[in-house]
Amino acid sequence: MPQSRQLERFLHIDELLRQESCYTQEDLARACEVSQRQIREDLNFLRDRYDAPLVYNRKQGWHYTDLTWRLPSISLSQGELLALMTASQTLSGYGGVYQKELRSALDQLGKRLPEQSRIDLQQLAHERMIFAPRASLSLDPEIWCTAVTATQTSRRLWMRYFTASRRRETEREFDPYVIHISRVNTIYLIGYCHWRQEIRWFRLDRIREIQLLETPFERDPTFDAREYLSQIFQAEVGGDLCEVVVDFDSQTTPFVKERQWHSSQEIELHGDGSMTLRLTATGLNEIKRWLLGYGSGAIARHPPELVKMLQDETDVMARQYETG
Known part of the structure; x- marks a missing residue:
């Protein structure tokens, strides 16, 4: 059985048992879409391995005798969770990149904390820490996901790109080596442009259309991304060192x-x-x-x-x- 499925079921069982409803073994099995035998094994595992304070009676069904107990499935301190909340706000200036996914993860992680701690952290992150973003980007989520996939899997891209200095669009094939998120709220794709036949930068928010091609590519072994980026001042490339x-x-x-x-x-x-x-x-x-x-x-x-x-x-x- 995949461990991720088991963890997902434990989280679901934990969420149900913290409600005021009365759950029998049959109710839990139905809610988790597994057999009663599987639920029985899960409950025993939670009690034996995680010391979950689980008991059953006719009036309350399966319940916790101590609601302060928490699943040890994800070990995060309040400081670590606050850091993630802060990162979520920081990403808001990058066109919402991963903001939805990060928010969902934070909600799930927050449930592992006591209620008052969760409220205190949310208040600190959203009311007591105010981020004043620079000019935010407008990113197409599909273009972002395609660029990430191409970079991770080393596959060539076709794209229609708007060059602001020339105020025109061009079509080109491109091998994305690395994604560079600059300190000035701008995201670049850096790699080999087959039209220019050299390493080029492309701002992600200026890509008008993009397609992931089946053609694989190999990165230039002489290209060192960190050394290359260390030569620029902040975000703009061009000219000699x-x-x-x-x-x-x-x-x-x-x-x-x-x-x-x-x-x-x-x-x-x-x-x-x-x-x-x-x-x-x-x-x-x-x-x-x-x-x-x-x-x-x-x-x-x-x-x-x-x-x-x-x-x-x-x-x-x-x-x-x-x-x-």
Whole structure:
């Protein structure tokens, strides 16, 4: 007998016995859709192996003499369950990825806790901890599931993809190596594009149509996903790996130095409270946008390409805000 079926039946029996109804052995067998003999074996197993405080009498039927007893089938502390509840809220910013499934799992796990503990945790997770998500994604659940299946089973994908920079759709075949969930609430498929014949990134929310093909693929043995991702600044890929040097003034420094922006970063603090940040990464466009967010508090020193990009951008912005 599959162990998962037995566990599912134990959970069902446990749920029934916590109700105020009177259940006989025949009632339990009917509810679980098994024989009375099987139910008898289950009840004996719960009593003998799990020390379940089970008794039977004509008035109450099968019942627990101590309702504080809990099935030891899943051992989770209150802190671990709270962590899962927190993860459920965190995932809400990713277009509801696995949110329904996680919510169902939490409901089942919560039943294993005493009632007051469950109420306290739910109140803490949903009323006392408020997440302010960034711009949330709109993901098609079918596209998400197809992408996950293709990545897990190493099968090629056909997709129709919208490229925002060119504002047009293209069709291509693609071997998905890895799914990258970035820190800026964006989900990417990374792998080999047969049209471009190179490793490419595709935002999952820009895939308009997708099909799982029967064609299997083998990953490039020289591709190391963690090493590859360590080269980007946050989420955007492109360009050569280069050293970036930025000076931050004393007013901006406290807000920058408190975070680890990149694994390669080095910070040099100066006597006047300012700092110099050095890191090695790709994606100068993304770094440019990040630095613009600090206004005059950040000055790029290297590479020259980044300095020129910021000069051009601020020149255009200055002209746009001119009043005549």
